[in-house]
Amino acid sequence: MPAVHNASVKCAAVAAASLLVLAGCGSSDDNQPKNPSVIILSGDGMGPQQRTAIQYYLYGLDERQPMDALPYSGFLDTIPGDPEYAVTDSAAGATAWAIGQKVPNGTTGLGPDGESVPTLLDLAQKRGMATGLVNDHDVTNATLAAFGSPVPDRDLKVDIARGYLDRGVDVLFGGGEKYWYPEGDPGRIPDAGEDDASEGDEDLVARAQSDGYQYAYDQPTFDALTGPKALALVQDSAKRRSTEIEGYDYSSDPNYVAPERLVSKALEILGTNENGFFLVIESDDLDSDGHEHDAQNMMLAGESVNNMVKVITEYQKDHPEVLLIVTADHETGGMTIENVLDDGEPEPNSDQVADDPVPYWAEIPENMPLPGGGVPKRSGPFPIKGTDREFKVDWTTPEHTGTMVPVTAAGPLAERFTGVHPNTYVYDVVTELWGDQ
Template sequence: MLVRSVRWLAAPVVAGAVAAAGLTLVNPLREAGAEAPDRGRPGVRNVIFINGDGMASAHREAARLYYAGMDGQLTMDKLPVSGQLTTSPDDPESAITDSAAGASAWATGVRTYNGAISVDVDGNPLPILGAQAKQAGKATGLVTTAQVTDASPAAFFSNSVDRAAQDDIARQYLEKSKPDVILGGGEDWWLPAGTPGAYPDQPAEDPTEGSRGTKGNLIAQAQADGYQYVSTPAQLAAAGRGKLLGLFANQEMFQQRAEGQGDVYDPVVSLATMTKKALTNLSTDRDGFFLLIEEEGVDEFAHRNNGVRTLQTMGELDKAVAVARAYAATHRDTLVVVTGDHETGGLAVEDVDTADESGTGTSAEDGPFAVKGSPFQFYIDWTTTGHTGVDVPVTAYGPLAERFTGKHPNTHVYDVLEPVLTR
């Protein structure tokens, strides 16, 4: 980084000689795909990429009305640059993406088939942003309310022909991509079957959960590799700087059932708290960092057409965005990007009209919900329990944020981030 900066600063001194020789002076930062900083404007040193899994425009609007009111804004909507991303996979059987193909497009710049984790359509491994950033000397980390080995984080830090191979994805974290901070759920995949950890097998809230790994005791391996391992809020708070593995649930950090059927969103540690800890640990690296943050609950509860919990998880996501935005405000070399991998539920924000009920059972309208600070209310309506193919919004803050203006394929994320994370 230092050599590149010196070369650019020295350019004005030699510009005349270069021109006289009939040559073209090349800005090495621009040649690498990253703009040279404007006077007083830093380049990108840190990237915080935030995924509201399953979140599209209607999810954001419902949350805005509920939490901020008619004239208010969510923190994610206050980010000054906005655009759109398409979400189509390269799948022989579907035009609608899943999370694996969606996140793989971000992490590799290549569209692939549903279920794929950063491999091409023939199953060949692709270079991935998390590993590339690590190889370039940056600290890396992931924070999620899903299993830490679930599709979205996995795409940035592993390669697999099948997203279900979560124990092998965990192994790849330790042996290949080596993220410095790993925080979220999914303890079951890090331990051999029949070897429960901090979270017991067959818990009352979900008897199907239990240790199921086939790669040995990966928690012990992580500790041998120098990771601090934590499983409670107190342990997380007390953990020092350096490599950190925190697993806070058997699987996801919530119970994603339909309304009134055991649906619970009450993570042991909040997404915002995990984000703060990750930033504390990663920010000590002089070369900068890459951090992936994900709220999985938006997707899971939208799959269940659960409006109450979808709004709750949107609120928690926005708290994590606020943590990232506050960090970037005092670290002007930090780029923050907020988007979703696809839309889930076909969510629509509707006026209160009891004669307009377009679904029954779990797909019935949810509400009414209050519009904060007003006499108005709204309903959330659903058209599916699956994914849809609509575009997703992207908002950004910091240097190079303007590159997300306009409409782009989801592979554009890689095109923007790869040059600043790897050179």
């Protein structure tokens, strides 16, 4: 009898424990933060090979780069919702994240038939969250516009800037000053390049200030920003600018603000909202570097991405309610990583002519195929940090490719990104986190 009694007690205990486990599984949402924030960080054009090359060059073989050190990883497809194409553009790629639907190329934040639909930024505002858009290049580009200023044509840059203000996006940091000032008004950043002249049709900076935005255009004014609404139009693509303007040095440019500082300030301002925030960040320079077959500048852009990730993961230590998603809209350039032979002569390059054949201030173009398969300077060789090994890169196209892209994540529901998913899955996870599904 005692043995039977003990067995009964044990069975009851197991049953009770099972009920507790089941109850816990059924109430997992109770463990989710009340006001979870979301950060999407896109390395435009950053496919698996770009991430690998950046890892080798900047971090070597023993230290995992910050964007790949996040605890969960997977892949996203990049195919657009266009029956004629297998390769997406940035507009369609970002729109898939923003609205959770596959759309035709060129579609920027609108539905498959060009209809207006709520974006993740709209849903965030409806929840009372703060919102922000940050770019190391033009803040009015297609990726950010897909969230904050849907338009029928991604090239309507002035309309995109105006749309940000119409929607009341709280934080707007990046380049592209020329779209915010009317033609003939030089703005606050000196026009040194041939592409610097203003081409707007009204003074949108003045309008932003009248709407309550603080405005910054150089390092001192940027450091003084406190929010809750802030517009910073700083030097556009500063790390790449030396390839366009001979003698330019971004480190001594007072209008240059490092991308990681843009992100840090954005978190400082947005983080004061008790309802949380939604922030989309992009390194658009990675895409330009792929189009131009410029692996040297790609490494600089990769450095910026990793520095931004470091800022965010440090922020997450005190704010575990923040979900960070690091991915890309597509790959650009069909980049490959190749050997350098023992005799010091690289394998022949077969790369295509770059989309933008910038001469890079050299008698022999530094990013173009050389006679006999010679390796252009911008393609390497590059050392693998901490080793005696070297590699070079080659390119198969000056355009986008249809490869899947890596996604890494940390924070609440980050585990959902394990495995292979459509790019619309970003929207699905974020809306699940917010309880909007």
